[in-house]
Every structure is written in C-alpha cells, then in structure tokens.
Amino acid sequence: MKNKVFVKSYRNYGMATKQFLLLFVLTVTIFMTISWNNIGISKKSLENKMIEDSKLTVLRTNTFLNMYLENITNILLLISAQKDLIENGTNEAQTILQHYGELNSHLIKTLYLVRSDGMVWSSKQVLYEIYGNPMLPKLNEMGSQGVEGLRWSEPYETALSDRTVAFIFPIRSKANKYLGSAIAEISIEYLNQKIIPMISSSEQSIILSSLANEPIVFDPQSELLPYEKGFFPPVITSDFMKGIGQMNDGVDSTELGTQYYIVANSKGNNLGWRVSLLMNEKILNANVSKLYHNFAFTALLWIIVFLFGSFLISYYFTNPIRKLVLKMNTVTKYGRLSNIEMEREDEIGQLAMSYNSMMDRINGLIREIREVEVQKQAYELKMLQSQIGPHFLYNTLAGIGSLAKQGRNTEVRDTIRSLVNLLSYSFDKRYEYIALEEEIEALNSYIYIQKTRYGDSFTCHFDISPELMRCKVLKLTLQPIVENAIFHGLLSKKSSGTIEIRGRLIKNTMRIYVIDNGIGMEKEQYRKLLISSSERKLRDGFNSIGIMNVHERIQIYFGNQYGLHIVSRIHRGTIVRIDLPVMNDDHEVEMSGIRNM
Numbered sequence: 001m002k003n004k005v006f007v008k009s010y011r012n013y014g015m016a017t018k019q020f021l022l023l024f025v026l027t028v029t030i031f032m033t034i035s036w037n038n039i040g041i042s043k044k045s046l047e048n049k050m051i052e053d054s055k056l057t058v059l060r061t062n063t064f065l066n067m068y069l070e071n072i073t074n075i076l077l078l079i080s081a082q083k084d085l086i087e088n089g090t091n092e093a094q095t096i097l098q099h100y101g102e103l104n105s106h107l108i109k110t111l112y113l114v115r116s117d118g119m120v121w122s123s124k125q126v127l128y129e130i131y132g133n134p135m136l137p138k139l140n141e142m143g144s145q146g147v148e149g150l151r152w153s154e155p156y157e158t159a160l161s162d163r164t165v166a167f168i169f170p171i172r173s174k175a176n177k178y179l180g181s182a183i184a185e186i187s188i189e190y191l192n193q194k195i196i197p198m199i200s201s202s203e204q205s206i207i208l209s210s211l212a213n214e215p216i217v218f219d220p221q222s223e224l225l226p227y228e229k230g231f232f233p234p235v236i237t238s239d240f241m242k243g244i245g246q247m248n249d250g251v252d253s254t255e256l257g258t259q260y261y262i263v264a265n266s267k268g269n270n271l272g273w274r275v276s277l278l279m280n281e282k283i284l285n286a287n288v289s290k291l292y293h294n295f296a297f298t299a300l301l302w303i304i305v306f307l308f309g310s311f312l313i314s315y316y317f318t319n320p321i322r323k324l325v326l327k328m329n330t331v332t333k334y335g336r337l338s339n340i341e342m343e344r345e346d347e348i349g350q351l352a353m354s355y356n357s358m359m360d361r362i363n364g365l366i367r368e369i370r371e372v373e374v375q376k377q378a379y380e381l382k383m384l385q386s387q388i389g390p391h392f393l394y395n396t397l398a399g400i401g402s403l404a405k406q407g408r409n410t411e412v413r414d415t416i417r418s419l420v421n422l423l424s425y426s427f428d429k430r431y432e433y434i435a436l437e438e439e440i441e442a443l444n445s446y447i448y449i450q451k452t453r454y455g456d457s458f459t460c461h462f463d464i465s466p467e468l469m470r471c472k473v474l475k476l477t478l479q480p481i482v483e484n485a486i487f488h489g490l491l492s493k494k495s496s497g498t499i500e501i502r503g504r505l506i507k508n509t510m511r512i513y514v515i516d517n518g519i520g521m522e523k524e525q526y527r528k529l530l531i532s533s534s535e536r537k538l539r540d541g542f543n544s545i546g547i548m549n550v551h552e553r554i555q556i557y558f559g560n561q562y563g564l565h566i567v568s569r570i571h572r573g574t575i576v577r578i579d580l581p582v583m584n585d586d587h588e589v590e591m592s593g594i595r596n597m
Contacts, residue, residue, distance in 0.1 A: 020314035027306045032299065039295045046287055051251045054264035054277050057198050061206070061277075062269040064194060068107070069270050072184055073150050075104055076169035079113065079182040086115050086171055086180045093121040108184045109161035114140045115180040124160055131159035135166065136183070143170040143181030152271065155214050161185040165216060191217045199277065207236070207276040213245035216273065224259070224280055244276050253281065399453045415452050418445035426476065433472040433583065436503070436510075440464070443478050443501075450486055457497065458490040464503035464512075471510055472583035474557060480550050481514045481564075481576050489518025489574055509562075510580040517573040526568045547576070554580065 079085075079100060085093040097111045101123030111123040114136055122128040135156055142151055153166040164185040171179045191208065196219050199206050205224040208217035218225060220234040227234040243256045244263070251264045260281040267274050339356040396419055403412045425442040440462065447460050460482070482499060490497030502513040529547050551564040558581050568574040 017314075019318060020310050023313060024306060024310040027310065028303055031302055031306065035295060035299060039291065042291055043288055046291060050262070050279070050287070051264070053200070054251055054262070054279065055266075057200075057206075058264050058266045058275050058277050059268070060198055061195055061208070061275045062266060064198075065208075065269040065271055065273065065275075068191070069150075071104075071107060072167050072186065073169075075100060075108065075111075076150065076167060076182045076184055079111070080169050080171045083171060083173065083179065085121075086113055087173070091121075094123075094125050097121055097123040098125075105187075106190050107187060109164055109187050110158075110185045112136060112183040112185075113180060114143070114183060116140075116144065116178055119180075122160075127160055133158050133160060139166050139168050139183050140181055143168045143183075144178045154210050154212050155188075155216050158185065161187075163188055165210070188216060192219075201279075203280045203282065205278045207241075207244065207274075207278070209241065209244065209274045209276065211272050213241055213274070215241060224261070224278055244274070247276075395453060396449055399449075403452070411452065415449060418448045421445040422449070428475075432475060434475045435469065436464070436471050436473050437469040439473050439475070439478055440469075440501075442476075443482060446479050447482065454486075454491065457493075458486060458499060459496065460499045460501070462501050464501070465505055467505055468503045468510055470584055471580075473510070473580055474553060477550055477554070477578065477580075478512070478514065480546055481578070484547055485514060485516040485518065485574065485576075489516045489520070492519045505582065508582055510582050512578040512580070514576040514578070515573065520570045520572050520574055521568040522570065523568075526566045526574065529566060530564060550578075554578075 079096065082096065085096060093113050097113060101108060101111045108123075110128075110133075112128075112133070113121040118137070118140070120128065120133075120136060122133075135153075135158060139153060142153070148170070151168045153168070155163060155165050157163045165188070167184045167186065169182045171182060173179055195206060195208060195217050203224070205219055205222040206217070207215055207225075209215050215236050218236060220227075226237045226240050228237055240256055243254070244265075247254065247263060247265050249265050249267060251262065253260065253262050255261075256263075262279040262281055264277040264279075265274060269275070339359055340352045396415070400412055400415050400419075403415065422442055422445045425438075425445075451458070478501070482501075485499050490499070498517050500513075500515045502515070504511050530551050547564065547566075554563045562579045562581060565577040565579070566574065567577075
C-alpha cells in the first residue's frame, strides 16, 4: 500500500523534481555504500593500532624489567664474590654494603649480608639494629636451598625499606658449602617512576604483579582501578587482582568489577612477573565515535555537494519548462503578473511569447479595475466623514441650551466654537492629509464637547514628541479611537477615567498610542474589532467612522505594514497603537497600499 502511494506521489512530481531526485538518490547511494565500507575498514585499523600500541608498551615494560633484573644481579654478584667478608665475619662487610647501597640508592633500598649462623650486616646497620627485619630468616632459608642462582620473594613491608621485594643470591664456599646470602631489598618507588609513565593516556593504567598475583607496581591515583575502602596507601581489591590473574597472555576485552576493559597481559620477562596494561573500553568507543562523527561530517559535506550538483544539472535542463509553468501558475495572483524573459526560438519560446501577450492584456484589465476600486473606496470614506451622528448633534445642542438657561455664557460660547471647529474640520474636503497638530486641535474640540456633557467622568492628557507635530496624518484618525475609549471604556466605570495620547518617532515610523484605564475588553472582543468590517456603531457617535474604518483606511493608503494594533485587559484598560509612515510638507505620498485583488 505504501509503495503504491509512493509511486503515485512520484508520478505527480514535476519533471525537474523527478530528475533531481533520481540523480541525487543514485549518487548518494553509491557514495554511502563506498563510505560505509571504508569506515568499517578504518574502525578495524583503529582497533588494531590500539592493540599494537598496547603490545608495544607491554614489551617496553618487559625489556625494562629484564635490564633491571640484570643490574640487581650484577650488584649481588659483586658482593657475593667477596666471600672473605662473610667467612671472616669482619666489620668491613658493613662498609662495603654501605658503599654499594649509596651507589645504587635509586635501585635498592637496603643491602644485607646474612651468614648461615644468622649473623647480619646491613647497608643501614644502625637502623637495622633498632628496627630489625623479621623477613631475613625466611629469606636466608630461601638462599640455603639447593637451587643455584638468583631468587626473589613476594612483596612485603619492612621498617627499613617500606613495601619492597627481596632478591637473594646464595654464597657458597669452594666446597659448595652454604655460607650465607647477599640480599637486596629493591625500591618499588623507582619501578613506579619508570613504569607508570610508559602509558600514554589517563584512560590507561598498568599493573605489575608477582608470581603469586600480588600487585607490585600500580598507579594509586588511577581512576580505572578499584581500591579497598579504608586503606592508605590504596590497595587494589582482591577480586580485581583475581580476575587479572585468571587471564591468559595476549590482548582481550573483559569485564572486571563494574567496568569493561581491554587488557594486554604478558609474562615475557625473566622475573616471571605479569605486566597488565588496562584500557577503559570507553577509549576505543570514543575513538570509534570520533571516527563516526568525522564520517558523518564528511558525508554531510558530500551530500550537500551532491545536492547542489544535482540541483544545478536539473536546473540547467528543466529550467525553461519550469519557468514557464511557474509563471502560468501565478495567473491567479493578479497582483504579481509579469512577463517571461526568454530568448529562445523553439517551442518553449513560442509558448512564452503567447503567455506574455496574454499577461499584457490581463494587466491592462487589472489596472482598470484598480482605478474603479480606489474611486469607490475614496467615495465611501468621504460619505462616512459627512454622516454626522444625529444623536451627537442633538445631545450637543441640548447641552448648549442647558448651559444657556443656566447663564453660563462663556461655556456656551466655547462649546459652540468647539462644535463649529469640529464640523468645519470634518466637512473640509480640500485636504486628505493633515498635520498632526491640526488633528489634535480638532480632537481637543471633540473632547471639550464631551466633557461639557459628561463633566469630570474622564480626563485626557497628551504626550507628543515635538518633531511629530508637523508630520502628516490622515484626517479623523484619532477622533474615532478616542470616541471608542470614552463610550466603551470610561463611561461604564464607576469612577473617573483617564485617556493618555502619546506620540513617538521609532525607526521612520510614527507611532501613536491611545491609552485608557477603562473597563477593558475580552481577547476575542478586541480581536474582532480589526477583522470584521461590520462592527457595531458607537452610541452617540460623532460620525459613522469606526475603528475598523480607520484601520482599513490606513492600510489602503500606506500598505499592510501600517494600521492599528489593539491590546486590552478586563478591568485594566485598553491600548490602541497607530502605526503611520513619517510624512511632512515636502513629502508627497501616493496611495501605495491598495490591496491586491
């Protein structure tokens, strides 16, 4: 079913789209196939490189251990060669041991000569006599056993050498009688300083463990290793070391504790100690992820290139037809009819010529219709201006009569003058554009008449920037809005209300605000004011021009970017914003905002 829908949709595509999709999908498919194969090869190469690097680090460590063992062996051979030291029991042995100990202090913590009868000489004789060394009898026993050559112990701790490993070289007479042993307690700190820096990343760690799987060298600050709680210095957990000890030589991925590791194991040194290089599997995953990210970036770049290239090829071959089709599809949009510029003499060129002739005729008809529409709009607006509300005129005259009966002649004179000014301003057909100063003067006349009738039920304040006073506005722009604020916002209040009129120049736009603190409106109510031309008539209105008429009139003359914007809140008031273009005496404005048909 989905395939049928896709085929049907594909058939409905234009020729340019079909060609573009076919070319783009084909090239991207070939590219993605080749790239995916290459990324698999790259991933395998990355894994192999990490494994080879691990093996190289382990090999370097084993080589170092062999050299280290050779140095220890040479030192002990030199000491054991002087059999008279141990046979005669002289104090010269202490001096010789101290001499060799100082020369090799970076390798060896403490040197001992232990005679078969238990007599001991040390390179740190004074400290030995104070603290002793409980391991010496056991080490001497190891030396007395029948096996020839160098031997070494498991790690242990002493007061003189801290954590150490002892190397024992037996001393025998010419008759092969056991005389004693030369013993060297090595410096594990030296091994740490040499072995740990061989790793290249904080996401790696190395462990050197003995024949009994006891850790000798490890980084106590490594975050990869689990440590026993409550121990200082840190001690690696026994379960973790047990897991390491059960692994065979080579490189393998395994779970130890709660983490996954890639572990390179080797006992390829003369000591038989295990060298374990651990890498967090996140390193490999991070590198693979980086590889995928690079692939994604490269793929995206090439897809953009293919997209652009496919578009150019499709555009080159199908643009003439597509251009003609697009132009013909805009025939319903009467405001944007234009001819096709095409220098061709083939069938497409002939179609373009016929289309251009048709568009010329349609454009002529549209201009005629627009002129009729403009005349109609202008006539309707002038009719609305001329329709003085009978209730307004009746109430104003009744108010003047009431003032006359009360003998308030000054107010009668001022009210009549305001009414005459307002009527003269409204009936004047000579000018469509009036200075804002004159518009405000007429508005003051209207406000005075209403205050005469309603007293102190409202006040009005003006805050207009001086540079706007000479700018031109459409006649009777403010009066309908103020009238709406009085009758539908303030008179329904129980207390006195306020109308504030502000004017500012903002980025070549004249912005006027009419703000009242009346009863306000619901959201749907004030939205309808600007979307329905059949708005309600104002009670006691001065004329038939309402807010919708003002909004439409501004947009007819200046364009849809200008007009009214209304915001209102119940029991808080209403703000009407008027946006107008900046016009002055030297600026001639044409009716550029005629709406498209």
